[in-house]
Amino acid sequence: MARFITLTTVSTLLRIPPERLMFIEADGNYSTIYMQDGHPRRVPFQLGTIAQIIYDQIGEEQTPFLRIGRSLIVNKNFILAIDIPDQTVTLSDCQSQYHVLTASRKVLTDVKSYLERTDL
Amino acid sequence: MSKYFDDIRDDEFQVIGGWGQTNPHNKKRRKRIWRGILLILLLLALFAVASILLFTQKKRPKDPEGVFEGSLSLDTTQQVVVLPVDNSEQILPLIGYTERKDTVVNDIELFVLTPRNAVPSLTIGRPDNHLHQSVVLALQAADIRKDTGGIMGAFVMNGKLCSKGDTRTGFCAILDGKITIGMAESTPLFEEAIEKDGFFFRQYPLVSEGVLINSGSKGKSIRKALCSKGGQVFVVISESEESFHDFSQALVDMGIEEAIYLCGGRLARGWYKDIDGLVTSFGDQAIGYKNESYLVWR
Numbered sequence: 001m002a003r004f005i006t007l008t009t010v011s012t013l014l015r016i017p018p019e020r021l022m023f024i025e026a027d028g029n030y031s032t033i034y035m036q037d038g039h040p041r042r043v044p045f046q047l048g049t050i051a052q053i054i055y056d057q058i059g060e061e062q063t064p065f066l067r068i069g070r071s072l073i074v075n076k077n078f079i080l081a082i083d084i085p086d087q088t089v090t091l092s093d094c095q096s097q098y099h100v101l102t103a104s105r106k107v108l109t110d111v112k113s114y115l116e117r118t119d120l
Numbered sequence: 121m122s123k124y125f126d127d128i129r130d131d132e133f134q135v136i137g138g139w140g141q142t143n144p145h146n147k148k149r150r151k152r153i154w155r156g157i158l159l160i161l162l163l164l165a166l167f168a169v170a171s172i173l174l175f176t177q178k179k180r181p182k183d184p185e186g187v188f189e190g191s192l193s194l195d196t197t198q199q200v201v202v203l204p205v206d207n208s209e210q211i212l213p214l215i216g217y218t219e220r221k222d223t224v225v226n227d228i229e230l231f232v233l234t235p236r237n238a239v240p241s242l243t244i245g246r247p248d249n250h251l252h253q254s255v256v257l258a259l260q261a262a263d264i265r266k267d268t269g270g271i272m273g274a275f276v277m278n279g280k281l282c283s284k285g286d287t288r289t290g291f292c293a294i295l296d297g298k299i300t301i302g303m304a305e306s307t308p309l310f311e312e313a314i315e316k317d318g319f320f321f322r323q324y325p326l327v328s329e330g331v332l333i334n335s336g337s338k339g340k341s342i343r344k345a346l347c348s349k350g351g352q353v354f355v356v357i358s359e360s361e362e363s364f365h366d367f368s369q370a371l372v373d374m375g376i377e378e379a380i381y382l383c384g385g386r387l388a389r390g391w392y393k394d395i396d397g398l399v400t401s402f403g404d405q406a407i408g409y410k411n412e413s414y415l416v417w418r
Contacts, residue, residue: 048128051134051136054136054137055136055137058137059136059137063135063136063137065135065136065137066133066134066135066136067128067133067134067135067136068133069128069129069130069131069132069133070128070129070130071130073136103130104130104131106131107130107131107132107133110132110133111133114133114135
């Protein structure tokens with residue numbers, strides 16, 4: 001895997017170690033990146049664009065990133081729990097970072113099946 | 121690929137990269153794509169069938185191409201012949217002449233020729249020499265078919281049927297010296313012209329009941345029209361090359377009720393004589409056509 005996912009604009013540069021990237025949340029024409037350091041970062045890219053960038057830069061290798069619905073990209077290595085009735089997916093690094101996110105029951109069912117299949 | 125990452129619903133997920141892994145989303149997506157493709161193919165097939173059915177229906181024959189198309193300018197200054205006025209002859213109280221009025225409608229310069237004290241008729245072949253004093257206005261009337269050289273559309277002269285056809289729905293009927301202009305695929309005036317030794321010809325309709333009729337070919341040319349308004353019959357000619365549509369619109373805006381086209385452009389000859397005996401010719405057709413027809417007022 002490449003060392004960094006790089007997001008650049010005319011005036012800024014963001015270099016993200018993929019293994020530290022927990023999840024990205026859509027925010028209209030922007031996205032908010034949550035990393036293990038606990039500092040969310042807002043970038044002027046739509047979520048689909050970021051998904052494409054991740055694919056272009058590190059997609060030839062296996063990546064841990066899942067696009068869940070239209071609003072989330074999560075690093076499956078940080079998925080701690082999925083609760084379908086509550087429609088939540090919990091991300092945690094088992095240290096300082098803990099995030100509870102919501103998604104539809106259907107997509108969480110699919111993700112749960114996927115993780116059960118691939119983790120074994 | 122970017123479209124793939126944009127094309128996701130809220131109840132779907134994608135694995136980004138690592139295509140060796142199984143992506144359960146892909147199967148469903150592929151099914152949807154195939155369903156969409158099949159639907160599009162079905163619609164295309166239906167459209168093709170509908171198109172074939174439409175085109176195999178019997179269609180109205182296409183208008184044959186006429187000879188008198190093309191552009192050119194109407195020069196009323198160069199081809200003028202001055203007739204000597206014979207003052208020794210007794211001047212009849214009602215002499216025939218053509219009155220000319222110039223006007224501008226929708227930025228189009230037009231002149232209006234109104235024959236006075238003259239009787240209309242049709243002739244085949246060039247009428248009396250334009251120096252002859254009896255002719256006050258002469259204009260080419262029906263078009264000539266490019267393929268056969270015959271007269272375009274139905275043509276009746278002195279009750280004799282000279283040509284058949286109704287691909288152009290405008291008509292001019294002359295019965296007992298009275299002109300009727302109109303638009304109809306079939307009109308009893310045609311049979312009446314035969315029965316009563318009248319005259320009849322077909323042309324493009326331009327205005328019918330005060331409404332513009334879209335007809336004629338594309339392009340611009342000097343345009344001529346036989347018009348009626350308030351019972352008065354006259355001819356309108358454009359000074360400049362105009363499209364059928366713009367010319368017809370100008371006629372409508374003049375309040376003309378009925379108008380049919382008369383052969384225009386460079387090749388169509390004609391002339392008029394004003395009250396002073398001054399003859400003005402137009403058209404520079406060098407080649408005479410055997411079946412060229414003229415609307416003549418004497």
